[in-house]
Amino acid sequence: MKALEIMTHSPEETEKLGERLAALLPRGIVVALYGDLATGKTCLTRGMAGYFTKNARVHSPTFTLVNEYGEDPVLYHLDLYRLSGAEDLLSIGYEEIIESDGICIIEWADRADSFLPEERLDIFLEHRSEDSRSLRFEARGIPDRILECLHNP
Numbered sequence: 001m002k003a004l005e006i007m008t009h010s011p012e013e014t015e016k017l018g019e020r021l022a023a024l025l026p027r028g029i030v031v032a033l034y035g036d037l038a039t040g041k042t043c044l045t046r047g048m049a050g051y052f053t054k055n056a057r058v059h060s061p062t063f064t065l066v067n068e069y070g071e072d073p074v075l076y077h078l079d080l081y082r083l084s085g086a087e088d089l090l091s092i093g094y095e096e097i098i099e100s101d102g103i104c105i106i107e108w109a110d111r112a113d114s115f116l117p118e119e120r121l122d123i124f125l126e127h128r129s130e131d132s133r134s135l136r137f138e139a140r141g142i143p144d145r146i147l148e149c150l151h152n153p
């Protein structure tokens, strides 16, 4: 299975989905999130972080481009909304982050499109109604099993 679409009907449901997804992720993976403001990227990330570390306070970093949560594996949470150029990526050690064996989640991934690794999980989020969001998962060179397990819990 290369692609999968899931609808959620509340922020809690999106967070739970993030938690289920996190349980399936291999170390070293890059998860690229695409979608407008308030489509649930941070909410999904909060669910993922909750799986790896208790008490992580996940919000979109305002003045930094990256936050780190937990250890073994480290979860890197990048938010590239305010990215102004490739030099910003260099300054946060982007290369090391995506080549590390941590889990790397990138909000506004389209802002770094030419710097994304070819092997990654893409997730496209869309607003459907006040409380509904659609999440389309696309596996790029990563095990299809991840989407199969997400589809059939």
Ligand SMILES: Nc1ncnc2c1ncn2[C@@H]1O[C@H](COP(=O)(O)OP(=O)(O)O)[C@@H](O)[C@H]1O
Pocket: 008, 009, 010, 011, 012, 013, 014, 035, 036, 037, 038, 039, 040, 041, 042, 043, 044, 060, 107, 130, 131, 132, 133
């Ligand atoms: N099904 C849903 N999934 C995620 N967020 C939802 C959902 N329904 C409503 N919301 C609301 O949408 C907003 C999503 O915010 P956030 O996760 O910060 O989005 P983003 O990081 O994409 O800007 C929150 O205010 C949340 O309460």
Ligand SMILES: [Mg+2]
Pocket: 041, 042, 060, 079, 107
């Ligand atoms: Mg956000």
